[in-house]
Amino acid sequence: MSVKQSFILLAIVALISGSPQLWAQKSSTVHGDIVEITSYLKEAIIPNSPAGKEIAIENVKHGGAFALLEKGTKRLYLISPKENDTTFVQTVGPFLGVKSFIKGKVFSRSGLRLIMMEDIGKSIK
Secondary structure (H helix, E strand, O other): OOOOHHHHHHHHHHHHHHOHHHHHEEEEEEEEEEEHHHHHHHHHHOOOOHHHHHHHHHHHHOOOEEEEEEOOOEEEEEOOOOOOOOOOHHHHHEEEEEEEEEEEEEEOOOEEEEEEEEEEOOOOO
């Protein structure tokens, strides 16, 4: 994914997350694997190996986005920071390859799911 494509993706997510009245929203906790969306969609990489984690981290450094692959259903949720969260990448990055949970508001439209992260941690489920 090029830098231009990454900026376009982030702009779309920012535009959508800035208009919550357009989405059906609810607070929720979702459990699963944190993935980098480009490497997961193109190559089915779940960063639970050192090589997979390295690829995911490199993609994030080049503008990739985090997503949560829900346990059991395999639904994909884009992970969005709350407004003005400057530590988002440093907060989510350590959870690559770790069974995790994310608490936050879930938004859904046209098959796309987004979770605006309020909390993250290791999942015991």
